[in-house]
């Protein structure tokens with residue numbers, strides 16, 4: 001087989017290589033010069049200097065979060081559909097049954113950012129539009145445990161049930177505050193990395209009534 005050697009641009013003597021280098025440099029700088037004289041066309045974001053004014057597109061999926069109605073109540077019925085549909089076992093819905101009731105209600109909603117693929121399936125399957133993806137993308141931490149979130153600030157029934165109770169004080173009695181995720185919990189049978197499953201049984205319920 002005959003080998004064909006193709007001359008590369010810039011091959012040759014010093015002068016031709018010099019002019020090729022200048023031409024190549026100017027070609028590369030063309031975009032830079034264009035943005036210099038037309039700053040309004042710049043599309044790159046000067047992050048993090050613009051952190052306070054940074055606006056991301058609505059389609060950005062950075063973190064899963066809850067939606068709340070105008071009274072600050074969620075609409076989650078603890079139906080577990082999102083948990084069952086999550087392909088990555090990143091959601092764990094903990095429910096509870098209040099004394100004297102046969103109906104379950106949400107206790108704690110755990111979401112694992114560390115294993116979420118941001119596929120949005122959970123958002124799409126929720127029958128009550130409880131879930132949404134927000135654009136809070138600064139999630140870097142040094143401890144994997146901090147990538148496990150509790151999305152609900154309180155345990156209690158959905159807003160449709162709560163708002164049937166006219167007395168505000170009586171309504172408050174139906175809900176219990178919940179803080180951030182506060183400990184390792186085995187999710188769908190899989191413990192957090194480095195945490196023994198035996199020590200933290202899968203059925204652990206944070207703050208559940210005794």
Ligand code: SF4
Pocket residue numbers: 064085086087088089090091111115116117118119120121122123
């Ligand atoms: S976005 Fe996808 S992977 Fe993440 S919690 Fe929802 S269903 Fe699971």
Ligand code: SF4
Pocket residue numbers: 075076077078079080081082083093125126127128129130131
């Ligand atoms: S977030 Fe939606 S799908 Fe998930 S448990 Fe609550 S109501 Fe059901």
